[in-house]
Amino acid sequence: MSQMIATLGLGALFENPRASLAKLSKAVLLPLVGLLVFLFIWEVGAKSINTSLGVFPGPKAVYEQSVNLINEHRAERTREQEFYDRQEERNAKKLAKNPDAEVKIRPYTGAPTFFDQIGTSLITVMSGFILASLIAIPGGIMIGLNQQLYSALNPLIQLFKPISPLAWLPLVTMVVSAVYVSDDPMFAKSFITSLITVSLCSLWPTLLNTAVGVSSISKDLQNVSQVLRLSWMTHIIKIVLPSSIPMMFTGLRLSLGIAWMVLIAAEMLAQNPGLGKFVWDEFQNGSSQSLSRIMVAVLVIGLIGFLLDRCMLLLQRKVSWDKNAVTR
């Protein structure tokens, strides 16, 4: 917890009760001023933009919609609970009349709420990111260790790295539909499509940074390893991995950022469940509240992106020996 506070930049408030005013203002006051100025400009600016769906939502409208979305979520949950309660009641009655009666419980099929979509997106982005890391970290180590391999693969990496997720998406969708056929799929096709698209786009920074980290191990440390005659495995574990961890994390943080951005785009385009789909649905919906609801989603996307990055930072602090490299 304390670490969390520190990372969020509030550490100055807690670590020293007599924290100087300058420190306090830097940690709390200035960000607050920034926020207020932003809200003011937003409020003023929003009023002067008229869209076909009405005035652009200001902070107040957005706040109202976020309360709305929370209420809708609660209502949906109650409805779901009631649905299951009703079924159980009916089944209990049936069984009371005839103990041999066959009873079944049908699943609830209400529309996913805003928060369900957030959950789906988070699960998808983490799965995609983990898959990407599982490929990129060992791959990066291999490429970093072997100059020939690096020379062979570098053009390909440079070619694939800048590809937009939107370009991959149709291909991935078609391939997944063709290849991923099973009667009782463990995962939804849409999930697999999003997952692969996210992985494809986000593995490059980790791959490249790990490779650079591994290949730039100082000559001195390599000499130490040679003089000690460390075995290949020990060399990797004791020398290569620790010394490339800072670079690796730089890559991982970039990758996670990209993964999150790519996921939202993929969900919008492919109508895969998640926050992106929520935005798209609201856009198609076109009610007077749509813009405010999209704005809520936009802010939440930003907030989650920020929190994901902070989580990586915490992880880096835990794992990395180089505490100085983790300043931002």
Place this chain on the structure above:
Amino acid sequence: MSIPPNHLELTKVEIEFPTPHGPFKALQDVNLTINKGEFVSLIGHSGCGKSTVLNIVAGLYQATAGGVLLDGKEVNAPGPERAVVFQNHSLLPWLTAYENVELAVKQVFGKSKTKAEMRDWIIHNLSLVHMEHAMHKRPDEISGGMKQRVGIARALAMEPTVLLMDEPFGALDALTRAHLQDSLMEIQKELNNTVIMITHDVDEAVLLSDRIVMMTNGPAATVGEILSIDLPRPRNRIQLADDAQYNHYRHEVLSFLYEKQRKPVDAEEAKETAVTEKKLAQELHSSSSEEKTKSAEAAA
């Protein structure tokens, strides 16, 4: 003596580094024979190729011609029996002082010592260099001199047949340096390992060495002169300060460096070395005047 000669033998060692402007011949025709248990210092101007000689003996560099024999076997790869104290300590920054030494000890004694024995051995070596109080600190938490000391402990802990040291005491203050020089003499007497040490410090070279190998300036540097130091051991720095023989050796080395191998002053390096050169030149001057006063005293 029962010790067989030709323990370590460098024969016609030559090395060329590939550079963008064609090959650069750093060493040429380096011949040197070192006996078991001998303490040899390498001295020479900056950039002449001392580290390169050491790296070739360590097996980290391959000579382009000639070669190195250790106890009759050709050296062509690095190994823990030729431990190196690197010029810039080269500790693993993510390990504590203890763990840095542990890595080496596990590698060398992993099969022959028990866990407890290894622990004691690590602590013993760290206390030889007076680092036991900070052994659980990481390199970025200790001073440059302390890092150097851990580097020395790591090398000593490997119980090498040949100990290769590249300016091991360069980063130390005078007091710690004197202390470590004394420890090194004791350790070396006890373990009787062969030591090759690079130094810029003339006093250090004379105090510690059995022989001082003076290298000519590069490129294509080679062994210029070899000076045998026949001073009885154990040596005491305070007694030696007034010893005529000691001062004679000192003078020999200084005059090799600053008269015979005087660096052609090129603009760039002049800046870099001006300060030390001036200091050393003064020293040379004072040492010869000391000798003069001494001979004057003797005459009187």
